[in-house]
Amino acid sequence: AQKITQTQPGMFVQEKEAVTLDCTYDTSDQSYGLFWYKQPSSGEMIFLIYQGSYDEQNATEGRYSLNFQKARKSANLVISASQLGDSAMYFCAMRELLNNAGNMLTFGGGTRLMVKP
């Protein structure tokens, strides 16, 4: 079974509007971390935001916020006031912290976001 599912292969958003990128995850661990990374066409992986499973508040980093719904096992990324430079592939990833799961990240299939001027 997929551990991280991103159901939107591609999305368009109008410049200056907000957009939500979906991510659902599957784990039996109680302790885990969720990450979002941005990958522009140049290829680098840029860390955006982190949410720990025990964090009570939704994470925010500038224009990025994470809508964390633990019971539904979802960790959607919200980008406010989209900019042309936000056009990129976005990956949701999970790190399971217990049960000898190791420290590696498991990635979803990604969502390609295209911002329209």
Added chain:
Amino acid sequence: AAGVIQSPRHLIKEKRETATLKCYPIPRHDTVYWYQQGPGQDPQFLISFYEKMQSDKGSIPDRFSAQQFSDYHSELNMSSLELGDSALYFCASSLPVREARHEQFFGPGTRLTVL
């Protein structure tokens, strides 16, 4: 701020050749991870090192090996290269696991093309 350094950035090899990719983690980061991202794919975990010891192993072929050195830099050695090894290879580093957040910060990647 210092970032993860990877070299070379681009590499072209023939089938059956060998390749060595290098990774220099962010200062103070003692854990290094290697990921492989095929064309149009998400990154797949290969192997990781903590304090110069292998800590986790993912879908790394037997033809590949890696190590972490005393200065914490890491090298991924790839032998008998195949066409399917063409990919973007990322190195990532993180603070010690005991640190609460331990985000993984990625290097710019090495794009390997096998002809």
